Amino acid sequence: SDELTQPPSVSVSPGQTARITCSGDALPKQDAYWYQRKPGQAPVLVMYKDSERPSGIPERFSGSTSGTTVTLTISGVQAEDEADYFCQSADSSGTYVFGTGTKVTVL
């Protein structure tokens, strides 16, 4: 399947680590990207090509990959990190696909 599956929600206390997974059969062959979307705002690219951080994105954001799963890790979570996060890749035909999305709640 070329679908990308994420957990619907992740809850974390301030200062702790949040890990958001994205699973899909195409991921070993395709780069993955991560976006953050806060209510009423445009989505923002926070990770590209699995583990590269764009300029301006805090160092507490990191990415990793293992087999059919990519992971976005937020270390030392801050209240401002509360948002929806979704992954993106491409399927075998080159069609761009998105993950199901994860709501990160900072307790």
Add this chain to the structure above:
Amino acid sequence: QVQMQESGPGLVKPSETLSLTCTVSGGSINNYYWSWIRQPAGKGLEWIGRIFTTGNTNYNPSLKSRVTMSVDTSKNQFSLKLRSVTAADTAVYYCARVFCSSTSCCFDPWGQGTLVTVSS
């Protein structure tokens, strides 16, 4: 820095055509691919298609029969038309620039999105 803003009717009747425009500011529209993406309430994001500034297009196979995208470089705008809409096309529609490396592409930046409701 490049910014994008979607515009168009927020309400479209069933069977009619949804039309949206994305205006790009802070940079030229030339020499990039530009995309439309949507998200129905309670569902995931869906890529609709992309257009290069020469007019070359690629569409999601699931929507290809109903979608037309166009670009107006003189106005720094690109547009989406989705024909024969139904309630299932009710969604927040985003425009975004497509940014490609040698191996893959992503979307950066995005517009804030505009809600389009299909209802009589």
